Amino acid sequence: MKIDESAVWVFDLDDTIYPERDYQLSGYRYLANHLKELFQKDIFHEIMQADSSNQDVLDEICKALSLPIATKESLIWMYRLHVPDIKLTNDVTQILDEIRTNYSLAIITDGRAVSQRNKVKALGLGGIDILISEEWGEVKPGKRRFKELENRYLESKQFIYVGDNIKKDFITPNEMGWLTIGVKDKGFNIHSQDVNLVKSAYLPKMWIDSFSELRDFLC
Numbered sequence: 707m708k709i710d711e712s713a714v715w716v717f718d719l720d721d722t723i724y725p726e727r728d729y730q731l732s733g734y735r736y737l738a739n740h741l742k743e744l745f746q747k748d749i750f751h752e753i754m755q756a757d758s759s760n761q762d763v764l765d766e767i768c769k770a771l772s773l774p775i776a777t778k779e780s781l782i783w784m785y786r787l788h789v790p791d792i793k794l795t796n797d798v799t800q801i802l803d804e805i806r807t808n809y810s811l812a813i814i815t816d817g818r819a820v821s822q823r824n825k826v827k828a829l830g831l832g833g834i835d836i837l838i839s840e841e842w843g844e845v846k847p848g849k850r851r852f853k854e855l856e857n858r859y860l861e862s863k864q865f866i867y868v869g870d871n872i873k874k875d876f877i878t879p880n881e882m883g884w885l886t887i888g889v890k891d892k893g894f895n896i897h898s899q900d901v902n903l904v905k906s907a908y909l910p911k912m913w914i915d916s917f918s919e920l921r922d923f924l925c
């Protein structure tokens with residue numbers, strides 16, 4: 707199926723355009739490096755150990771550095787505000803470039819303004835229209851940002867949302883008659899894609915195994 711060039715492609719960010727696990731790992735490396743400078747102790751091993759045994763990583767950092775638990779608050783903000791070391795794959799870069807050239811392109815993502823903008827900047831997507839929940843006072847599946855894009859592109863007849871989270875990504879664009887495309891989890895996603903957990907209205911109209919399959923839709 708080819709998508710007409712008048713369409714507007716809208717993407718989720720985390721676990722759609724890049725793996726959110728990469729962001730987590732970048733945050734851990736940042737914390738380890740920065741705390742090593744401040745406390746002269748390398749705790750990267752303890753961080754990864756806590757992560758792999760599903761312990762609270764920040765609690766374990768406080769323990770490893772003998773810090774009061776109240777310090778956790780500062781660690782959370784260090785993590786949230788760090789400029790991540792994350793990259794797009796060549797395939798994703800090429801496809802987004804093609805979409806940027808031939809169609810309209812935007813991102814609707816949930817999260818904090820600074821964290822999400824740091825991610826987008828690190829991924830080299832700084833120029834793209836991005837609608838972040840914290841800046842709009844509404845998370846998905848809220849309608850406001852989807853409606854906003856319909857209003858910005860009044861002349862467009864087709865809107866597409868590409869996401870990964872079946873609990874909140876697709877229900878609203880489905881209701882609004884958008885084409886919805888789900889990118890299948892490769893096993894590292896933060897949110898489950900167990901389709902038995904939700905009603906069919908929450909599911910994307912189409913699934914793709916990998917982002918590169920979007921190439922089949924482009925003119």
Ligand SMILES: [Mg+2]
Nearest residue numbers: 718720721870
């Ligand atoms: Mg996502």
